[in-house]
Amino acid sequence: MSLKIGIIGVGGIAKRHFEGYQMAGAEVIAIADVFEASLNARQQEWGVRNAFLNYEDLLNLDEVDAVSICTPNAYHHPATIAAAKAGKHILCEKPISLNLEKAQEMIDVAKKNKVILQIGHHMRSNGAALKAKQMIDNGDLGRVTFMRLRQAHDWAGAETVRDSFGKLANSGGGTLLDNGCHMFDLARYFGGEVNSLYCQMGALKFDVEVEDTSVVTLTFKSGTLASVENAWTATGWEEGFWIYGSKGSLEYTNRWEEPVLKHRFRESPGTLWADTDVAIYNFHTAGVGQRHIMNFIDAIEGKREVICTGKDGLEAVRLVLSSYESAKTGLPVTL
Ligand SMILES: NC(=O)c1ccc[n+]([C@@H]2O[C@H](COP(=O)([O-])OP(=O)(O)OC[C@H]3O[C@@H](n4cnc5c(N)ncnc54)[C@H](O)[C@@H]3O)[C@@H](O)[C@H]2O)c1
Numbered sequence: 349m350s351l352k353i354g355i356i357g358v359g360g361i362a363k364r365h366f367e368g369y370q371m372a373g374a375e376v377i378a379i380a381d382v383f384e385a386s387l388n389a390r391q392q393e394w395g396v397r398n399a400f401l402n403y404e405d406l407l408n409l410d411e412v413d414a415v416s417i418c419t420p421n422a423y424h425h426p427a428t429i430a431a432a433k434a435g436k437h438i439l440c441e442k443p444i445s446l447n448l449e450k451a452q453e454m455i456d457v458a459k460k461n462k463v464i465l466q467i468g469h470h471m472r473s474n475g476a477a478l479k480a481k482q483m484i485d486n487g488d489l490g491r492v493t494f495m496r497l498r499q500a501h502d503w504a505g506a507e508t509v510r511d512s513f514g515k516l517a518n519s520g521g522g523t524l525l526d527n528g529c530h531m532f533d534l535a536r537y538f539g540g541e542v543n544s545l546y547c548q549m550g551a552l553k554f555d556v557e558v559e560d561t562s563v564v565t566l567t568f569k570s571g572t573l574a575s576v577e578n579a580w581t582a583t584g585w586e587e588g589f590w591i592y593g594s595k596g597s598l599e600y601t602n603r604w605e606e607p608v609l610k611h612r613f614r615e616s617p618g619t620l621w622a623d624t625d626v627a628i629y630n631f632h633t634a635g636v637g638q639r640h641i642m643n644f645i646d647a648i649e650g651k652r653e654v655i656c657t658g659k660d661g662l663e664a665v666r667l668v669l670s671s672y673e674s675a676k677t678g679l680p681v682t683l
Pocket residue numbers: 356357358359360361362380381382383386403418419420421423441442443468469470
């Protein structure tokens with residue numbers, strides 16, 4: 349029998365969740381949103397039989413097995429706590445919470461109520477990232493020495509940034525928070541725990557109260573070095589990672605014609621400076637966000653481990669907050 353799902357908050361990102369549930373064969377039977385016009389529009393668009401202005405009413409439906417929490421960040425905590433207490437498995441959008449104590453409470457309450465808590469850092473569901481992780485764990489790259497991770501865009505060429513992102517009180521941070529938390533999660537996925545970091549950032553293009561450009565250098569407990577770059581000052585959408593090891597390197601960027609992972613290494617005799625052996629792996633990156641939802645369903649059905657746990661979500665936010673501290677003091681932060 350298909351799992352029954354509720355979606356709390358039916359704005360932009362909720363569409364990806366709805367599509368992911370459809371692909372996974374789960375059934376969205378209820379939605380909730382405080383904005384009546386959006387609620388009604390989505391109910392019609394998706395043909396969902398239950399629609400509520402208050403998410404507590406959705407959580408009172410016994411037949412709902414799991415929920416997606418797609419509200420603005422401030423409601424991730426209360427909605428997750430309420431859902432866990434109602435016995436529903438939870439896929440909570442990122443960032444888990446900007447408050448680490450609240451994030452820990454979300455993890456604890458989910459555990460106490462024996463429900464799954466997955467966080468929406470969907471890069472873990474990207475085929476190239478999974479292949480890279482397997483190659484790192486296999487030792488194919490030797491010792492990982494340096495990683496560069498970048499997620500950046502330009503608001504599709506817009507002249508201004510919406511207040512929900514540009515005003516500090518609304519957003520809690522700029523590109524370092526919004527894009528950086530995905531890259532910090534990916535950095536931990538590849539490199540393990542971080543020992544220290546140093547952040548520089550600025551508002552260099554837009555008239556905003558938050559940063560539109562940031563770079564964070566990281567030192568991992570393993571000794572690996574990394575840089576995480578985020579920006580709203582790019583030209584077009586960019587997402588990529590470059591991983592360098594003592595025996596080879598990996599390159600991935602959405603900027604290539606084909607979404608491939610390139611593995612460079614030296615095996616053939618006589619390769620020169622720029623001329624290395626290259627293996628190319630192909631992936632269908634379309635629908636990475638939807639695959640993250642499918643992985644959540646698989647975790648509920650016991651087919652896999654949770655791909656991005658509450659703890660992963662918390663540690664990504666810890667790196668974001670530590671980066672802001674470093675930018676403020678101008679000093680490195682030891683985690
Ligand atoms: N994983 C990703 O790459 C990704 C991308 C975009 C957004 N997000 C995250 O998803 C969340 C939502 O972002 P969005 O872009 O969809 O925003 P959005 O503004 O388009 O949608 C949010 C919806 O939540 C509703 N809402 C607000 N308070 C509510 C409440 N108390 N109960 C129920 N509904 C409520 C709003 O009316 C709105 O319809 C944010 O946390 C954001 O960080 C993640």
